[in-house]
Amino acid sequence: MNAPFKPAPTRRDVVVASTLVGGALLVGCSPADLMSAGSKVEVGAFGPFIKIAPDGVVTVVSKHIEFGQGNHAGLSAIVAEELDADWSKVKVEQAPANAKLYANGALGAQLTGGSSAISNSWDQLRKAGAGARAMFVQAAANKWNVAVGEITVKDSVLTHTSGKTATFGDLVAAAAKVNPPTDIKLKDPKTFTLIGTDRVRRKDAQAKSDGTARYTQDVRLPDMLTAVVAHPPLFGAKLKSFDAADAKKVAGVVDVFEIPTGVAVVAQSTYAARMGREALKVEWDDGKAEKRGSAKIAEDFRAVLTGKDSSAKWEPFDQRGDLSKLDAAKGEQVFETTYEFPYLAHATMEPMNCVASVDGSDVKMVFGSQGQTLDQLNAAKIVGCLPGSVQIETLFAGGSFGRRANFQSDYAAECVHIAKKVGKGRPVKLVWTREDDMRAGYFRPLTLHAVKVVLDKNGYPAAWRHRIVTQSIMKGSPMPAGKGPDGTAIEGTQGSPYLKATPVVDAQVALPDAGVPVLWWRSVGATHTAFVMEHTIDQLAAKAGKDPIEYRRALYTKAGADRHLAVLNLAVEKAGPAPAAGWSRGVAVHESFGSVVAQVAEVKLVDGAPRVGRVVTAIDCGVAVSPDQIAAQMEGGTCYGLSAALYGEVTLTDGKVDQSNFDRYRVLRINEAPTVETNIAPSGNPPSGVGEPGTPVIGPAVANALLALNKTATTRLPLVRSNV
Structure with a gap:
């Protein structure tokens, strides 16, 4: 996910935080204060991010x-690095939920996203380590x-010029x-011995290798119950009525009730909960549900794109120059095409x-x-x-x-x-099956x-x-709207060096509604x-x-896109001969x-379908904290x-999602995975994202290889349409 917003409390949030418990009004609080109101998280002597035990073990508290x-x-x-700790004695634990202490500096809330974990923590954690060292x-x-x-200081050992030494454990008390220093001096990156x-x-x-890593499904608490939920088959449908008589007859079922x-x-068990759900008799009210199939939604979006449907508002995000030149131009000097991208499931290995x-409260x-x-x-x-x-205890997630x-x-x-x-503090584990996750969850927009x-x-x-036509991810969100259209719909087009190198630009987006x-x-x-x-x-x-x-080199030079040019040259160089x-x-x-990625993909056709063998990648992501990662x-x-x-493709028929598991939502097999070679461009800039920038580049690299191979352009994804 990306980071186009900084959250601010809505009026309702202020009311909830200020009046629901004890009627105490929190005057002059920041959003982080407000969201953290009521927290009992305690901070140790070395600040919220570092704990040091008497045996000298350093525990880094991760907010991500x-x-x-x-x-x-x-x-x-x-x-x-800044603490000069013995790397073999450094551990990590997950931070408790507290936005005042552990907010993501890029997002304004305690939230991991936008490939920002390292970048937003860079200065913060350097100062924490250097402060503790001091x-x-x-x-x-x-x-x-x-x-x-x-x-x-080196490897958790302090040494005086006289030869005296002491470990962190010796001195921790x-x-x-x-008193923590107010003026913290950070290392010159040239002296780093661990980072990079x-x-x-x-x-x-x-x-994670020996099975001791704890995931939600591993949680076992005394007297814990398990729950599943029957969701409506159509998005936007509401519960009309249900008969729980047969469900309650299933051995192990404790209760059946309506939730929003x-x-x-x-x-008492996942099996009993699932069998109980199968025995339910449910009637849904689909009067306001989304009943269109994905093909119809695409058709309606196409009508917006072509101007046949003028109900959706067009919002410009890059306009300059004499736009009449676009209408006047004809013949060989003009290139026109359209592209269509389907809904996609996140398809995480661990369902929700x-x-x-x-x-009580x-x-x-x-x-x-x-x-x-x-x-x-x-x-x-x-x-x-x-x-x-x-209170939230954050575990690993799959x-x-x-x-x-x-x-x-x-x-x-x-x-x-x-x-x-259920009440009375009795723990409940909610389990979504793969089918729940595939059909009731959220999707990448069509x-x-x-x-x-x-x-x-x-x-x-x-x-x-x-022109871009898509659903808005940010519409109706509690986050304050900035100027211009939804940034999640246009990023990657907006600010493109190709548009910067073009004298006349008319770029607009329309965000029609759909019930998906x-x-x-x-x-x-960027997908x-x-x-x-x-x-x-x-x-x-x-x-x-x-x-x-x-x-590309000519356009990058014209646009002043030096980083793009550098990674392109690096990837091409490392790719070697044809x-x-x-x-x-x-x-x-x-x-x-914040990162620029170039890829050279080597592709051939096997039984008419593309097979990718080797991908040479170059990335400029600022300081490379962990090259291996x-x-x-x-x-x-x-x-x-x-x-x-x-x-990848999620389709709907009469409003119902067709895919329910990996049998029909095809994913890359192990034997189809290419060899990926990564080359990191040297940089002295602060770190930028690496979790997501590798994902959007491979698709067009493969399509461009196919274009070179058979002179056929790709205007619709996925490249292979198969349910097996």
Whole structure:
């Protein structure tokens, strides 16, 4: 997901936080104060991010969830570098939910998203580590009666020029009594000994390998119940009536009752809950439900795109130059095309789940929370308590790709509703099956683009018209709207170096409504804008009779896109000579989440379908905190993006989602995964995102390889339409 917003409390949020408990009015509070009201989180001597035990073990408290992306390695390395801690004695634990202490600096709430875990923590954790180091140095200076400048620190050991030494464990009690420094001096990055090295490896690898890592499904609490929910088959349908008689006859079923999103079946086990749900007799009111199929929604969007439907408002996001040139141009100097992208499921390996207990206004939640502040706020609204008093223990999660963070906290809110009904502090584990997750969850929006480009006498863009039609992810959100249209719909087109290099631009977006719930999906707007921009460029180069790499170089030079040019050159250099006969190469370059990625994909056709063998990647992501994890994210992001480009498609028939599991929602198989080579461009800039920028580039790189191979452009994804 990306980060186009900073949350502010709505009027209702202010009322909830200020009056529901005790009637205390919180005057002059910031949003973080408001969201954290009621929290009992305590901060130790070394601040909210560092704990140091008597044995010298350093624990870094991570405000960001770990759901496979490996950010705990980089976050702990930032602290360890400035602290000069022994890397082998550094551990990581998940922070409690508290927006005042642990808010994401880029998002304004405690939330992991927008590929921002490392970037928003960079200065914060460096200062935390350097501050704690200074406290230890001062403690040693006091003990030895020497100047602080005579003391060095390495691998958790302090050494004086006289030869005296002491470990963190030796000095932790004394250091805890030192006042934290107000003027913190950070290291010169040239002196880093940990950051940027292959020593920075995952801290969770052992636990995830031996099964001791704790996920929501692993949670077992005394007297815990399990719940499943019967959701309406159509989006927007409401419960009309239900008969629970047969469900209650199922052995192990404890209760059946209505919640705002459907009917909850609570039982002694997951099996009993599922069998009870199957025995339910439910009648739904679909009077206001979305009944269109995906083909009809696409058709309606196409009517907006072509002007046949004028009900949707067009919003410009880049307009300049003499726009009449776009209408006047005809013939060979004009290029026109359209693109269509389907709904996509997040398809996380671990479906949605949550454990909650409610005892009066006492709320406890245990699960893989991606947006703790959102989850606290929504739980508080349900129960009627201060948001900060909602305790959340964040566990590992088996993937998210944006799915676990949404404004409604959908599945987590369901669990709190159920736990509130059960009451008396009895814990309830809500389990979504794969089928629930695939059919009742959120999706990447269906999106259409139309592009018209007028070429100059040298074959480069002189005028560019761009139209995007998609659902808005941000519409109706509690976040304050900024100027202009929904940024999640246009990012990647807006600000593109290709548009910057074009004298005349007319770029607009329309955001018609549809009843299908949509959400950010790994790399968000770039999932479609990168494809459109990069595949269009190759087609323009072909029309101009130019090499697509040289064509890009010329446009990057004109736009002043030095980073794009650098990663393109690096990827092409590392790709080396042309591949073997039968293989084709495609190139794509895109910037997202502050990082620029270039890929060279080698593709051949196997039984008429594309097979990707090798992908050479170059990335400029600022300071590379953990090169090993950057490579892992480029590999994972590439495979995720390739899976979607080849096979990803959610379809609806008469409003019902057709796919329910991986039998019909085809994903990339292990034997289809390409070899991904990652090359990191040297940079002294602060770190930028790596979790998502690898995903959007592979699709257009493959399409460009196919264009070079058979001269056929790709105007609709997925490339392979198959249900097996």
